[in-house]
Amino acid sequence: MELRYDDVTVVDEPQLCGNRFKILILGRNGSGKSALIHRLKNNVFPDPDTIASFPNVTVVVRAVHGSIFKADLVESDLTDFLAKDSSSNKSSVHFARQTLDVNGLLLIYDITNSNTFWEIDEVLRIVERMVSPDVDICLVGTKADLVDHRQISFKEAESKSHQLGFSLFETSAMMGINCEEMLLEMLDKLAERRQEVQQYVSESTEVYQTTISTSDQESAEPSIFCWLPRLLWRRKR
Helix, strand or coil: CEEEEEEEECCCCCCCCCCCEEEEEEECCCCCHHHHHHHHHHHCCCHHHHHHHCCEEEEEEEEEEEEEEEEEEEEEEEHHHHHHHHHHHHHHHHHHHHHHCEEEEEEEEEEECCCHHHHHHHHHHHHHHCCCCEEEEEEEEECCHHHCCCCCCCCHHHHHHHHHCCEECCCCCCCCHHHHHHHHHHHHHHHHHHHHHHHHHHCHHHHHCCCCCCCCCCCCCCCCCCCCCCCCCEEEE
16 A cells, blocks of 8 residues: 655555554544553653653553554544645655555544544544554543543443444543553454454465465563453443
């Protein structure tokens, strides 16, 4: 797959290993996506100075069912994302590079800001033109600890996730609620899907039937994370 923008062509990067995934984290400025990434990376809530200097791509490492996986977490601001059609060619190329080769998408909404939830359908219309149809999408409500400021109920979010066929998590980067569970579930689903594809290819392609494959695991040092208790603010598809 390749995308062309005037004199610039963006092409797929080869998948160098079977245990690495690219996950796009898409949300409005101030929705809590940077804090969520920082929690996943460092298991702490960031201070404002840390957020300001946070990189666009963050690599995290997890163990899932005895296998080590790397996830490239790519943060993208929804305000710029929605305006890409009317923006410059340079901006279009930037977003094309962000969305190319994406395996999973965390669509962020702020439970204390109803506008970030009700625009989900509009966002998906654009996203569907930019990512592969087999990308796994998860709705993620942030700031679940701010119960007194909640504008979107869990029931509303659950109804939307059922309608769209997506997983749903309500998280709190401040308290560490459901952040780890959300990531582990996505990595588990992505790994299972990739394994199914590889098995189909090996069974249906003659050359693979006589090929002995070495391990495609990319060596990595696993992170040590505390397990969080299971909470009710989740629904698995």
